[in-house]
Amino acid sequence: MNAPAPASAWVLERDCAETGLDPEDIRREMLRRIGEMRASIARGLASRAPSITGMVGWNAQGLWEAPDVLNAPLIRRVQAYAMAVNEENARMGRIVAAPTAGSAGTIPGALIGVADHLGIRDERLVDPMILAAGVGKAISRRMFISGAAGGCQAEIGSSAAMAAAAVVELLGGTPRAAVQAASIALMNTIGLVCDPVGGYVEVPCVSRNAFYAVHAVSAAQLALAQLESFIPPDEVLGAMASVGRMMPAALRETAEGGLAQTPTGLAVTARMEGREPEGPGGPGGMVELPMA
Amino acid sequence: MSLLDMIGPVMIGPSSSHTAGACRLGLVAHWLLGEAPRAATIGLHASFAKTGRGHGTHLALVAGLLGHSPDDSRLPQAFAEAERAGLAVEFRDVDLGDVHPNTAHIDLRGERGRVTVQGSSTGGGVILVTQVQGLGVNFSAASPTLLLRYPDAVGMIARVASTVAADGVNIAALTCTREGRGGQALLAIELDAPLSPEALAFFSAWKDTNWVRLLPKLMDG
Numbered sequence: 029m030n031a032p033a034p035a036s037a038w039v040l041e042r043d044c045a046e047t048g049l050d051p052e053d054i055r056r057e058m059l060r061r062i063g064e065m066r067a068s069i070a071r072g073l074a075s076r077a078p079s080i081t082g083m084v085g086w087n088a089q090g091l092w093e094a095p096d097v098l099n100a101p102l103i104r105r106v107q108a109y110a111m112a113v114n115e116e117n118a119r120m121g122r123i124v125a126a127p128t129a130g131s132a133g134t135i136p137g138a139l140i141g142v143a144d145h146l147g148i149r150d151e152r153l154v155d156p157m158i159l160a161a162g163v164g165k166a167i168s169r170r171m172f173i174s175g176a177a178g179g180c181q182a183e184i185g186s187s188a189a190m191a192a193a194a195v196v197e198l199l200g201g202t203p204r205a206a207v208q209a210a211s212i213a214l215m216n217t218i219g220l221v222c223d224p225v226g227g228y229v230e231v232p233c234v235s236r237n238a239f240y241a242v243h244a245v246s247a248a249q250l251a252l253a254q255l256e257s258f259i260p261p262d263e264v265l266g267a268m269a270s271v272g273r274m275m276p277a278a279l280r281e282t283a284e285g286g287l288a289q290t291p292t293g294l295a296v297t298a299r300m301e302g303r304e305p306e307g308p309g310g311p312g313g314m315v316e317l318p319m320a
Numbered sequence: 321m322s323l324l325d326m327i328g329p330v331m332i333g334p335s336s337s338h339t340a341g342a343c344r345l346g347l348v349a350h351w352l353l354g355e356a357p358r359a360a361t362i363g364l365h366a367s368f369a370k371t372g373r374g375h376g377t378h379l380a381l382v383a384g385l386l387g388h389s390p391d392d393s394r395l396p397q398a399f400a401e402a403e404r405a406g407l408a409v410e411f412r413d414v415d416l417g418d419v420h421p422n423t424a425h426i427d428l429r430g431e432r433g434r435v436t437v438q439g440s441s442t443g444g445g446v447i448l449v450t451q452v453q454g455l456g457v458n459f460s461a462a463s464p465t466l467l468l469r470y471p472d473a474v475g476m477i478a479r480v481a482s483t484v485a486a487d488g489v490n491i492a493a494l495t496c497t498r499e500g501r502g503g504q505a506l507l508a509i510e511l512d513a514p515l516s517p518e519a520l521a522f523f524s525a526w527k528d529t530n531w532v533r534l535l536p537k538l539m540d541g
Contacts, residue, residue: 125330
């Protein structure tokens with residue numbers, strides 16, 4: 029019996045029919061972008077330079093050089109790669125948005141992390157990356173992919189779903205398993221708010237990419253073991269879109285709620301903007317700022 | 321939207337909506353002005369005004385006005401680049417009403433002409449241009465876009481469309497708005513391929529049109 033065609037083949041065929049682009053051009057460009065992702069991982073792991081605000085910049089290298097006390101080299105690699113990309117992003121470095129810049133670390137963290145762990149060449153990442161893009165496209169037709177529009181569930185949720193499907197295809201899973209992995213990843217991201225400190229793409233975005241890169245690998249592992257999303261993928265998307273619409277503006281990238289409104293968050297923001305901090309983070313307050 | 325918009329763009333951080341999208345909005349104004357920009361007034365609405373500074377939104381918009389793409393490594397130095405290029409930029413916080421939170425209004429002047437562009441950055445570096453020269457439009461610059469302004473008259477859309485067809489180019493989408501009957505009209509046509517220089521020259525030579533621009537495709541896909 030023939031193995032079923034990979035889901036990416038169908039995605040590529042459909043996309044080229046719609047856009048009139050040549051499949052080989054897309055594959056070549058995807059390989060180049062995988063190279064760009066790799067370059068951003070390498071720069072991120074090599075640097076401890078602070079970001080624009082000074083809140084992040086040393087976490088990826090810190091993890092990469094720390095002892096692997098859990099004896100979980102795959103997890104450490106996936107997390108370090110993801111944070112390397114987002115710290116590079118936060119210092120105005122060059123990255124590949126996937127699908128956004130705030131979530132740029134999740135797919136390279138999961139896919140390139142797994143590939144490096146298993147010794148898989150970049151050429152074999154092209155088709156999984158095309159599938160990731162196809163999943164992103166399918167999500168963006170029904171829902172939003174930006175934190176401003178749908179909260180972080182829409183942004184990191186999309187990248188985790190894309191990454192999960194890609195990892196399944198890389199490891200030889202069926203098209204059905206790839207879609208199930210995406211659905212499981214989304215199902216377990218519903219409700220996540222976008223509340224970055226000061227509105228900057230740094231805290232919690234850098235560590236969140238580390239988390240959701242691992243989340244994507246988890247979803248792939250469940251789907252490869254035949255676990256299926258109890259709620260069908262289309263309905264999960266619908267649920268997520270509806271939660272996004274219910275989400276108050278304060279939790280959609282405006283820095284008016286959640287972590288952004290903590291005393292530390294407010295104090296850091298005030299210092300960034302050259303103002304005197306207000307409230308408990310202000311002069312005489314209790315907050316010790318965790319940065320240089 | 322293509323696969324390359326989902327894994328991409330390759331861009332300078334930190335935000336696809338606040339940096340790459342902002343840069344593309346600047347690029348729209350750059351191409352529509354069609355000459356070296358000398359002065360710009362940029363109105364920033366809601367989230368662009370509130371969190372733009374730490375996202376490099378201001379830098380990205382200016383980089384776009386200078387014609388630099390979102391992956392151009394000069395983006396973090398855009399203010400210095402503008403000074404070198406003789407472009408003076410002024411930013412204002414504005415309330416543009418019930419529009420997307422990431423919206424900018426750009427008023428760009430050159431030696432000869434002036435263009436106003438309003439558009440939103442809707443996520444992932446994708447943009448939606450909603451106003452050009454004060455008239456409503458609705459295009460994403462994901463494909464080449466032809467813009468013509470003329471005094472409203474019978475048969476103009478048909479004449480323009482037949483010239484585009486004669487050039488062998490397919491029309492993907494079209495919007496036409498006008499100030500009122502007989503007032504200024506703006507036609508925005510999204511194309512599957514760029515028009516030939518001859519077709520463009522033909523439009524520019526029409527006495528009925530007073531402004532013609534071909535905006536190149538600004539997305540990668």
